Every structure is written in structure tokens, then in C-alpha cells.
Amino acid sequence: MAQIFLVEDEERVAALVKKALEESNHSVEIIPDGAEAIRKFALKPYDLAILDIMLPYVSGIEVCRHIRQKNKTIPVLMLTALDSVDDKVAGLNTGADDYLVKPFHLKELQARVDALLRRNAADAEPIITVGNITLNTSNNTVEREGKKITLTTKECALLELLMHNSDKILSRQTIAEKVWGISFDTGTNVVDVYVNYLRNKIDKGFAEKYIHTVVGKGYIFKTEV
Template sequence: MRILVVEDEHKIANSVKRGLEQESYAVDVAYTGSNGYDLASVEEYDLIILDRLLPEMDGIEIAKKLREQKIHTPILMLTAKGQVTDRVEGLDAGADDYLVKPFAFEELLARIRALTRRPKDSLGMILTVSDLMLNSANYEVKRSAKSIQLSSKEYALLEYLMRHPDQTLTKDQIISHVWNYDADVLPNTVEVYIGYLRNKIDKPFKNRPALIQTVRGFGYKIG
């Protein structure tokens, strides 16, 4: 699955590239509009992530030109928080979806999955680890058939862990996936949230094995 990222802010471009590669997408990056446009017209991508505001040639224009060229690759447009009003303009130009910056990486992944629509996770994937179940259609979490109430950060963290079962994730990885790229939260915040999750999914089920495990010096894993 090949993805082109057109974004002039290197920080964002690179963090998106790194994250997507970790999810085993093949990623090309263009830091300018014209560069991005050239790549998009020559190469074949499964998805194009396009910053709306770019020097030289902006996102709207690129989208419009690509559509004129009959290139119908799905386009995910990124817009800064202030510029929300122009939803219509962007969609007119041919974008398929919108994401407002700053976004959490997992949110980006969800949109990408929706746009490239792998049958597997269309509408409501159900993740399970042991007797813990997470249903992304209605954001419901259950353990041993008992419903568990989570806040949205807790939910995002749990989903990230459960999408990588038995794999140790460092606090840095967790931060860059669950929080948005310009929030800089302390590693301790992750510890705190792990604590919250344990209170809800491990502590009340003493007769069952604890699912969230600390891998001292490295991070956490579920499984």
C-alpha cells in the first residue's frame, strides 16, 4: 500500500512518514506543492495526504489538477484548525476526506483505513485479547461480558495496545500514536493512563490474569 504525503512542515511530514512506515505502508514525502504534484501525476499511489496550505502550489490546487488529469486516487486533506470554514471548497476540489490539525496519529490511521477500505475493518472491527473485547463500532469495551466505561483517551490507548497484542510498545511510541504530534506530554502521563486502565480492566477481575504488563525499561504490552 503506497501513500504520498505532501506537507511543508518537516516535523509533521516526518512523524507521519515514520508512523505509517511502522504500520507497513510505503511512504513518499514531498515538502513542496509542485514536487508533490509531480510525484502524484507520475507515480501510482493508493492514497494522497495533502496539506491544504502549501507554498508554491496549495492543496486545493493540486487536488483540482489531479482530478482534471483523471487521477482519482483518494485524497485526504489536512487543514489547520483555523481554516475550517472551507470544507466545501476542499471537497469541491476533489478531496475525499478531511482531517483537522493537530490530529492524533491513530485518528489519521482510522481515516486512512476508511479511505482505502480493507474489508477486514470496514465498519466496526472487533478486537479481542483473552476475555477482553473492544468493539470499534460503538466504542464499547467488555471484559468477561461485563461492560467497561472508558474516557476517550483511555479508549484510544487501549485500542492502540490491543492492535499490537503481545508487542512491547515504548512510552514514546504510545505518545506519538495516541496523542497528537504537537502535544508534548510527559512519559509519566502514559504511566498515569496505564494506571487508569489497570484500575478498570485488571483490578476488578482479580480471578483472571492481568492483561496489561509492564516491561521494565522498555514499555508496556497487552496480552
């Protein structure tokens, strides 16, 4: 049973989400505003956070930023009535792993929650090694030449995809579908943003670079150029 942190000020939406997720055997705690969310998050551990963007007192974006300062790996799903590309990217850049635009189907919400939680499933193969990089998906960490690097859940998912497909070119569309579960929108640069996050964490400062851009095609994870 996952402990889910739901920050939503619309009582009807919160009640529906809570009911749907509890039917999937999760435990859901509802917090009605951003200020209370920041206070509550410090009191006990959670397995996943669901945040509305438009909240009283403190926005969901600020709550997400606070969560990421305290916990780099907890999956964060944003709920938003704002459907612009800039708003979606702002949420993802703050540290959210996924988003849903209101109104949404509860089955889709359940599927996205389950997909985020599966990252920490006990039966998942936790260790992947390519070249001198070792990825541990059980705690979202990378070790390279004795240096341990912590990733967010979405960064871990992206690196896992790239490493499982080493020496293969992956298009932005494929990455968006596999990592975010969404159709690729050419108006968003979220894939490029997260690839840059990864490069700064696992390639910067090392002589050998692993993540390469293939102009007009996408990205490839290679141990040799």
C-alpha cells in the same frame, strides 16, 4: 502495502505521519511543496494522497484539483490548520474525500487512511445492483442503461450507502457519520453538495430518478416514487 503520496512542508509533521503510516505497513513518499507534488504525481501511480492545504508555491487545493483532473478515483485526505466550515467545504468540493484539522491524533489519521483504502479491498463485494443501476465499488463506476459513469471515492461511498439502504430515509447526520466518519455539523452543506454531485451523474438525463429529498428528514434511494 499502500503507496501513499504525502505533501507536507512541515518537516516534523511529515516525519511523524510517515513513521505512523509505515508502522501500519504502508510506503510513504514525502513531497515538500505543491509544485513538486504536481510534477511527482505524474511520474508513478499511488494508492492514496495526503495533502496539506497551506503549501509553498502551489496550494493543496490546487494540487487536489490537479490530481482529480488526472485521476478521478484515488482517495485524497486533506490536512488543514484552517477550521472554518468554508475551508473544509472548499477542500471537499475540489475533490478531497476527507479532511483532518491540525493538530490531530496519529491514531485518527491512521483510521481515516485505513477507511479510505478499504474501499478498494479485494474482499469487498464489488457489485451492487438496484433497479437499472449497477455500482462497481472496485473501480468506482456506475453503469445505467449502457452508460458508464465514473465516481470519486466519496461519491462511490455515498451511493453505496444509499443503495444498501434503498427505500429507507437516511438523515444528513447518518450520511455524514457513515460516509465521512464525522459528527454532522449543521453549518456545513457537504452532504447536500455530494448528493447533488451524484444526482447530476446518475439521474440527470434519465426519466426515472433514484435519489429523492425527504423534506425535514434527509434522502432516500427509491426505484419508484
